[in-house]
Amino acid sequence: MDDLCAECGFRYDVDDAPAAAATIRRLAGEVAEALRTPADLATRRRPGLWSPLEYGCHLRDVFLMQRERVLTARRNSGFTPTSMGRDARVEHEGYAEQDPNDVARQLADAASLFGNVLDRLGEDWDNEMVYSWPEPQVRSLRWVAVHTVHEVQHHLRDIRDQLA
Template sequence: MAIEPDTKDWTWVLRRPCAECGVEAAREDPASVPALVRDAVGRWQEVLRRPDVAVRPDTATWFPLEYAAHVRDVCGVFDRRLRLMLEQDGPVFPNWDQDAAAVAGDYEHEDPARVGEELAAAGAAVADAFAAVPPESWQRRGLRSNGAEFTVATLSQYFIHDVLHHLHDVRG
């Protein structure tokens, strides 16, 4: 079954609340992101224990296991992007195609327990990385391959929206 790729530019969540999930990313204090990530990882663990974790809600939607595997990978991508921004001046992030990653990673056939362990580790790593950002570094800049510009602060806000939005998707 082919799920239609998401081609939306979600950077608008940095300017207005998300009508789908209710998250107001721009209002999140970047210093709160580590705690929000840790809380979200705990909620993802509960989702991964549900009996419907591998049940597709409809033909066009990932099932909870796929979303959890995606969030695990998102944590790694944002951890690497954050580190680039802290180590380099104005880096351009390597392109990441989330839909290609889902196919290559065979998300739908992953083991929920393993995804839970990996998500816990990836979530802890990115939470620790954001927690360690020195105050003078929150305005450092980086660019996505499509030209979208982020500061470390807005990267943290954009990231936490993704994690929380997908919890909303799976009713977590």
């Protein structure tokens, strides 16, 4: 994977990992605020993009999944997590039918839970897992933290673009 996202310009720098928890909490707060706007949040505005509400649900679930993955990697460095099934979740969990205020609250809570785990990594930052995206590759928990910052920053941009 390139160290720069061609779509949003995010630069992967694992040296930024110790600041990831604070950044994730801040950006999740911005997503939560966007989900509290009176706009139509459930409608997809362009092909190939989820709705703002669906992105909010996705990010909530990403934080919860990443939390469990990091906790497992602390106990079992080198494990291979299962896919979160991100596309199937949109329908299986009815993302577009969820209450935006509930999702905003859950998103902030999930970011806080994940941030707590990152804040407590200590000497385990270099533990690894076989991360499946974009293709299976051994990744450190530093990379996982930075990748999660990219997820929320990228999708916050997707949400804002749709609400503009």
